Amino acid sequence: xxxxxQEAARLRARAALRKxxxxxLSYALMLLILAFAIFPFLWTxxxxxxDKQASGISIYDFPRSLFPPAVTLGNxxxxxxxxxxxxxxxxxxIITALTVVGTLVVSALAAYPLxxxxxxxxxxxxxAIVSTLVLPTEIAFxxxxxxxxxxxxxxxxxxxVLPIIxxxxxxxxxxxxxxxxxxxLMEAARIDGATELQILWRxxxxxxxxxxxxxxxxxxxxxxxxxxxxxxxxxTNDDLLxxxxxxLKLKGQFNYDVFNVAAGAMIMMIPVxxxxxxxxxxxxxxxxxxxxx
Amino acid sequence: MKQQAFxxxxxxxxxxxxxxxxxxxxxxxxxxxxxxxGFTDYTVADLATGEGPKWVGLKNIQFVLGDPLxxxxxxxxxxxxxxxxxxxxxxxxVAVLVNQKLPFMALFRVGYYIPVxxxxxxxxxxxxxxxxxxxxxxxxxxxxxxxxSEGRFNWLLNENTALWAIMLVTFWRxxxxxxxxxxxxxQSIPAELEEAATLDGASAWQRFWLIIxxxxxxxxxxxxxxxxxxxxxxxxxxxxxxxxxxxxxxxTYTALLYVYNKSWGNMLNANFGVAxxxxxxxxxxxxxxxxxxxxxxxxxRSER
Numbered sequence: 001x002x003x004x005x006q007e008a009a010r011l012r013a014r015a016a017l018r019k020x021x022x023x024x025l026s027y028a029l030m031l032l033i034l035a036f037a038i039f040p041f042l043w044t045x046x047x048x049x050x051d052k053q054a055s056g057i058s059i060y061d062f063p064r065s066l067f068p069p070a071v072t073l074g075n076x077x078x079x080x081x082x083x084x085x086x087x088x089x090x091x092x093x094i095i096t097a098l099t100v101v102g103t104l105v106v107s108a109l110a111a112y113p114l115x116x117x118x119x120x121x122x123x124x125x126x127x128a129i130v131s132t133l134v135l136p137t138e139i140a141f142x143x144x145x146x147x148x149x150x151x152x153x154x155x156x157x158x159x160x161v162l163p164i165i166x167x168x169x170x171x172x173x174x175x176x177x178x179x180x181x182x183x184x185l186m187e188a189a190r191i192d193g194a195t196e197l198q199i200l201w202r203x204x205x206x207x208x209x210x211x212x213x214x215x216x217x218x219x220x221x222x223x224x225x226x227x228x229x230x231x232x233x234x235x236t237n238d239d240l241l242x243x244x245x246x247x248l249k250l251k252g253q254f255n256y257d258v259f260n261v262a263a264g265a266m267i268m269m270i271p272v273x274x275x276x277x278x279x280x281x282x283x284x285x286x287x288x289x290x291x292x293x
Numbered sequence: 294m295k296q297q298a299f300x301x302x303x304x305x306x307x308x309x310x311x312x313x314x315x316x317x318x319x320x321x322x323x324x325x326x327x328x329x330x331g332f333t334d335y336t337v338a339d340l341a342t343g344e345g346p347k348w349v350g351l352k353n354i355q356f357v358l359g360d361p362l363x364x365x366x367x368x369x370x371x372x373x374x375x376x377x378x379x380x381x382x383x384x385x386x387v388a389v390l391v392n393q394k395l396p397f398m399a400l401f402r403v404g405y406y407i408p409v410x411x412x413x414x415x416x417x418x419x420x421x422x423x424x425x426x427x428x429x430x431x432x433x434x435x436x437x438x439x440x441x442s443e444g445r446f447n448w449l450l451n452e453n454t455a456l457w458a459i460m461l462v463t464f465w466r467x468x469x470x471x472x473x474x475x476x477x478x479x480q481s482i483p484a485e486l487e488e489a490a491t492l493d494g495a496s497a498w499q500r501f502w503l504i505i506x507x508x509x510x511x512x513x514x515x516x517x518x519x520x521x522x523x524x525x526x527x528x529x530x531x532x533x534x535x536x537x538x539x540x541x542x543x544x545t546y547t548a549l550l551y552v553y554n555k556s557w558g559n560m561l562n563a564n565f566g567v568a569x570x571x572x573x574x575x576x577x578x579x580x581x582x583x584x585x586x587x588x589x590x591x592x593x594r595s596e597r
Binding site for chain 2: 022026039047060105106109117139142162163171197228247251258268272277
């Protein structure tokens with residue numbers, strides 16, 4: 001081999017080594033970040049399945065407490081039977097289901113004229129909906145509770161749900177979906193004598209299923225996790241609290257049982273994780289405002 | 294033809310009606326009426342007796358501006374903004390990491406996104422255990438020889454660390470979200486550019502700061518705006534970690550917590566006039582920050 005090719009080979013080997021080192025470093029970093037992201041869940045999971053009957057169990061006995069010596073599902077049964085978590089779980093399900101259905105119906109209806117009909121006042125209404133994105137909504141909750149009280153809806157499911165189902169995000173998402181549908185389809189339907197409601201129901205909605213699904217999933221996760229608004233709207237009625245609010249009440253009790261609270265946390269997290277893993281492509285598409293950050 | 298236009302208008306408004314009624318009642322009306330309340334005297338006692346709000350002009354604004362608690366709140370909310378640049382640069386860096394063409398990248402992305410779909414109340418449950426005196430954070434620091442067992446303390450009960458601890462949780466719940474937004478932006482950077490820089494001997498650090506950050510400026514600014522608005526409005530985090538007290542020693546008392554504690558957070562002493570006035574002042578700060586950011590992005594747009 002000539003000295004030149006030797007030199008080239010050495011350079012190539014060094015470049016390959018550097019690249020390999022870089023890749024190894026990347027993976028090390030990414031694993032570290034992954035640990036940061038999911039450690040709280042792993043520890044909580046470990047706590048929730050720890051058999052607290054076993055002697056000398058402390059959740060702070062690292063690293064042993066991350067690998068429980070005796071495993072049980074007893075904490076899950078206890079938190080449901082003794083602390084009534086089932087009731088709060090059901091509240092979460094009801095509030096979330098009503099919010100998802102409400103958001104889909106309101107958005108799907110309102111987006112149609114904004115996307116496809118010509119009528120006076122359209123620009124004004126569109127502008128008004130855009131303006132909700134910049135309005136100082138931080139003071140809205142003060143008055144909303146007063147309004148709900150006047151309507152007799154304070155401390156009801158409807159009181160939690162009605163104020164949050166008409167959103168600019170939902171309406172814009174559906175409007176974009178309708179705008180992407182070819183106008184010829186609508187015209188054909190009109191010529192066949194279809195009414196606007198029929199066009200919406202038979203043409204627009206079936207062709208907008210991906211957007212409806214995305215909106216439904218974002219609303220589902222957002223509502224299931226929501227803490228502030230339900231805690232305010234249900235100020236006067238603890239019986240209807242969703243899990244997100246109830247779990248902190250459980251934890252706020254004096255001498256609370258760590259193992260039960262961990263089990264409760266897992267019960268609240270698992271449905272979200274299932275939905276997230278099934279629908280991850282919707283989240284990974286990167287839609288602004290999809291989840292409050 | 295006129296008849297048909299009329300029918301179309303009627304149908305349009307019928308479809309829009311649910312959204313317009315709900316938005317009017319629960320978005321527009323509360324902002325207008327809440328702003329009005331800021332200039333009136335209206336307490337929970339008036340509510341009980343059925344007495345309406347009484348106009349008092351700027352009295353509440355003056356009171357709020359002179360209230361040391363509100364000043365602390367504004368200061369802490371501004372301090373909270375420090376999370377924005379750290380969160381944005383870190384999220385961009387993470388996005389660059391998982392944007393490599395290597396195996397298992399999708400797995401890492403999904404893992405990083407899990408905190409985003411976690412409720413703030415669950416985050417509070419889990420992270421409070423981490424921040425305990427005997428918690429995982431102190432244990433890790435002991436392992437790294439940063440702390441000894443006497444030096445351990447509860448991060449949420451120390452007035453010098455409580456706000457930072459809560460900011461760490463905001464960071465934890467946010468970086469996956471912004472990572473996804475940055476991943477979308479990174480697709481627009483031609484791969485040749487980075488390859489050329491690598492051939493010229495640029496280190497990963499140099500490539501990040503000299504190529505990726507400048508090219509990602511529009512996305513960085515947009516994400517910073519979103520993040521700034523969220524940070525100045527920080528409230529939920531404080532409620533779940535401190536039970537609404539803003540403690541220890543008001544070190545986590547933020548501006549919006551003031552609004553909350555002057556209204557429904559402390560129902561028996563609620564003073565809607567003061568709460569409304571404070572809310573208006575916070576909205577002004579928010580507008581000012583958004584305006585600064587908007588100007589920055591406009592310069593960006595005109596450069597292009």
